[in-house]
Amino acid sequence: MEPATTVLTLLPIMIIVFYLIPIVFIVWVTFTVIKLLKQQSKLLGEINEKMNK
Known part of the structure; x- marks a missing residue:
């Protein structure tokens, strides 16, 4: 060939x-990116709950 x-x-x-x-x-x-954004949203939600207590 x-x-x-x-x-x-x-x-x-x-x-x-x-x-x-x-x-x-x-x-x-x-x-x-979607996976990281979901993790970030979850973490920010947890921080928000702790700050509201």
Whole structure:
């Protein structure tokens, strides 16, 4: 197999990978931020309850 043929064979896979990696990263960041915001809200709620006592 010639190197050019190998590159052309791998091109569709590379395109999928280059589109898939950013999408997966964005989803991961989104879920991480949501999780951290929920923890922060819970902590702030607990602080608020302690201050109101």
